[in-house]
Amino acid sequence: MKFKAEINVMPHKELLDPQGKTVARNMDHAGILGVQDVRIGKRIEVALEAADENAARTLIDQACQKFLANMIMENYTFEIKPA
Amino acid sequence: MKFKAEINVMPHKELLDPQGKTVARNMDHAGILGVQDVRIGKRIEVALEAADENAARTLIDQACQKFLANMIMENYTFEIKPA
Numbered sequence: 001m002k003f004k005a006e007i008n009v010m011p012h013k014e015l016l017d018p019q020g021k022t023v024a025r026n027m028d029h030a031g032i033l034g035v036q037d038v039r040i041g042k043r044i045e046v047a048l049e050a051a052d053e054n055a056a057r058t059l060i061d062q063a064c065q066k067f068l069a070n071m072i073m074e075n076y077t078f079e080i081k082p083a
Numbered sequence: 084m085k086f087k088a089e090i091n092v093m094p095h096k097e098l099l100d101p102q103g104k105t106v107a108r109n110m111d112h113a114g115i116l117g118v119q120d121v122r123i124g125k126r127i128e129v130a131l132e133a134a135d136e137n138a139a140r141t142l143i144d145q146a147c148q149k150f151l152a153n154m155i156m157e158n159y160t161f162e163i164k165p166a
Contacts, residue, residue, distance in 0.1 A: 008126045009126070012114045023150060023151070032142055032146050035131045036085075036131055039131070041125070041127075042124070042125065043123070043124040043126035045093065046117045047119040049117045050117050050148055056117075059118075063118070066115070067106060067115075
């Protein structure tokens with residue numbers, strides 16, 4: 001079966017996100033007012049083939065831990081959808 | 084009112100995504116089998132204050148066009164949620 005995984009990898013809440021802070025400040029300077037906080041992470045979309053949804057979930061979880069997220073600095077969430 | 088915007092910025096479908104291609108190949112080499120395609124973009128989470136949901140939507144749309152997405156290479160989608 002074909003699935004699509006939508007993965008979000010974000011910096012841990014406790015960590016400063018300098019890229020996000022810079023974007024937030026620039027918005028303010030550009031007159032886009034009301035922004036209080038910006039956090040920037042990665043969005044990864046994976047098309048995959050697996051026996052069933054559980055197998056797809058295990059595969060993506062492995063991929064996140066091995067490749068896609070740096071577990072020291074980031075956390076990840078994902079959804080698996082039929083493609 | 085306080086809102087949270089969840090923004091996804093992805094490379095256009097027509098464009099090659101060399102970073103995604105590399106990750107897909109590495110997964111295969113590492114025994115994570117079944118992956119057919121990987122696309123890597125940005126996930127941006129914004130906390131903001133606005134008069135209502137419509138105002139929040141307009142603000143985030145502006146921010147995407149001015150700062151967050153490169154409209155030549157990327158497209159964006161977002162959701163606004165009450166915070």
